[in-house]
Amino acid sequence: MTTPPVLVLPLRYGEADPPDPADTYGATKLLGEVTGPGCLTLRTTFFGALPTGAGLLNWLAGQGGGRVEGYAGYRFSGLSTACLAAAIEDLLRRPHRITGLRHVGGEAITKFDLLSAVRDALQLPTEITPQPLPVVDRTLDSRRFWGELGQPVPTLAAMLPGVVAELRAQTRPKSPEAPAAPITLPHPTGMPGATPVQP
Numbered sequence: 001m002t003t004p005p006v007l008v009l010p011l012r013y014g015e016a017d018p019p020d021p022a023d024t025y026g027a028t029k030l031l032g033e034v035t036g037p038g039c040l041t042l043r044t045t046f047f048g049a050l051p052t053g054a055g056l057l058n059w060l061a062g063q064g065g066g067r068v069e070g071y072a073g074y075r076f077s078g079l080s081t082a083c084l085a086a087a088i089e090d091l092l093r094r095p096h097r098i099t100g101l102r103h104v105g106g107e108a109i110t111k112f113d114l115l116s117a118v119r120d121a122l123q124l125p126t127e128i129t130p131q132p133l134p135v136v137d138r139t140l141d142s143r144r145f146w147g148e149l150g151q152p153v154p155t156l157a158a159m160l161p162g163v164v165a166e167l168r169a170q171t172r173p174k175s176p177e178a179p180a181a182p183i184t185l186p187h188p189t190g191m192p193g194a195t196p197v198q199p
Helices: 024-031 056-061 081-093 111-122 143-149 156-170
Strands: 040-044 067-071 074-076 100-104 127-131 136-138 194-197
Touching: 040 081, 056 111, 056 156, 067 111, 074 111, 081 143, 081 156, 100 143, 111 127, 111 156
Parallel strands: 040 100, 067 127, 074 136
Antiparallel strands: 067 194
16 A cells, blocks of 8 residues: 555546655655556555554544644545455455556545544534645545445545544543643644644
8 A cells, every 4th residue: 555645736636647756755655556467556545543542533532622723725535444444355355356556535625624523523622723734635536446346435424433433432532621732743744634732
């Protein structure tokens, strides 16, 4: 598997679009894409409740209030980890194996959309304000892959209940009286999608 930084195009792109990594990070990911006979590379991006408890959504679920910024200018086609795992299992169980390169993503959303949806589903008191910059578009055209599986492109609404159930099983919210300690997250072009702000 690989992830979208191998391409930096302004709009949703498909498997046939030529790769144009903008940095060494993306170039090294491109080197890992193997599409020869008998090989399959899944280009994807995902989110969910991490077993380590160190992921973005785990962090959000553990907040007892305060205010954070969500990247409203960062668009991507994320899948929940459970949805991605189910798709891979489906592939492995099929007698006819798909080969080549496939985009495996969900509907186009922003990281602000994701954080807000999870916040609302968990009924968290955390305020999330949209941060319009930077503007990044890493949406994937995954219609070919889901068409081959005979399934619709997954939506955030469809994946959200499973994500929330996992988060609730892993995380206990902090007391509202105890302000969340500020943490440093990587640049928004990486996996995380929010920057903490002091209340």
